[in-house]
Amino acid sequence: MCHAASVERRIAAVVFDLGGVLTPPVFGPLDELNDSLGLPEGTLRSFFRGDEVFAQVERGEVSFRDFLKSVGTRVQAAHGLRLDLRALAAAVEAPGHLEPAMVDLVRRLHGDGLRLGLLTNNAKESVVWRETLPRECFDVVVDSSEVGLRKPDPRIYALALERLGLPADQVLYVDDFAENLPPAADLGMRTWSFDGRDRLDAFLRGVVTP
Incomplete structure (x- = not known):
């Protein structure tokens, strides 16, 4: 544009x-957390752009807490990594x-x-x-x-x-x-x-x- x-x-x-x-910029701390965990580039960011569950959060249909749990479940299933959801929440909230x-x-x-x-x-x-x-x-x-x-x-x-x-x-x-x-x-x-x-x-x- x-x-x-x-x-x-x-x-x-x-x-x-x-x-x-x-x-x-909203993704700086999230990308830093992603890299510190050794996840493929953009893995955590992908849950906040184009993700239907996060879209439901932004429409007020799903709680942020339940969204974080869903991210943890999906990351563990795809990458075998157990996410610290408090660290994830802090990374999301840091640029606020x-x-x-x-x-x-x-x-x-x-x-x-x-x-x-x-x-x-x-x-x-x-x-x-x-x-x-x-x-x-x-x-x-x-x-x-x-x-x-x-x-x-x-x-x-x-x-x-x-x-x-x-x-x-x-x-x-x-x-x-x-x-x-x-x-x-x-x-x-x-x-x-x-x-x-x-x-x-x-x-x-x-x-x-x-």
Whole structure:
């Protein structure tokens, strides 16, 4: 997905993804645990992308605890390794804190009068971001585990737009996973493939309505 830097129209709202955008990259500690256990590259990561059980967690249908147990069962069956589920949970939760530089950007955009939204695939049990998110800066927070929908289902993007109450072409959606951008674009939203605060900030300075 290309960046939207060539688009000159101004925007009235930004909707942020959470993990990997407002927080550090989500898979660093998980990959470190994977390597320390001698598992094939990407083994643990695969349970968090494209895995139906994890999708059920993010839709609020399965508990995170039961998901961890299922990962342990599947890893043991495939690799003969007994996982420490507490270590797995810690690796998943480690990147949950918000990046201070991104919080500063959010506060500045809010202060400039921009409408802001958060659209996140998440588990009900995830608490760190809920406790630290500057909620006063966000007009809309759409959490997959609360609404029973998850990205890239087009309906969750449509729900975010409905709650914002703005035309799609006035809204920029920011995500670090490429597969989450096309459904937003199909609805008419503008999209930004996140690769760091500085590039996003530079782009926003050119398209935010004064």
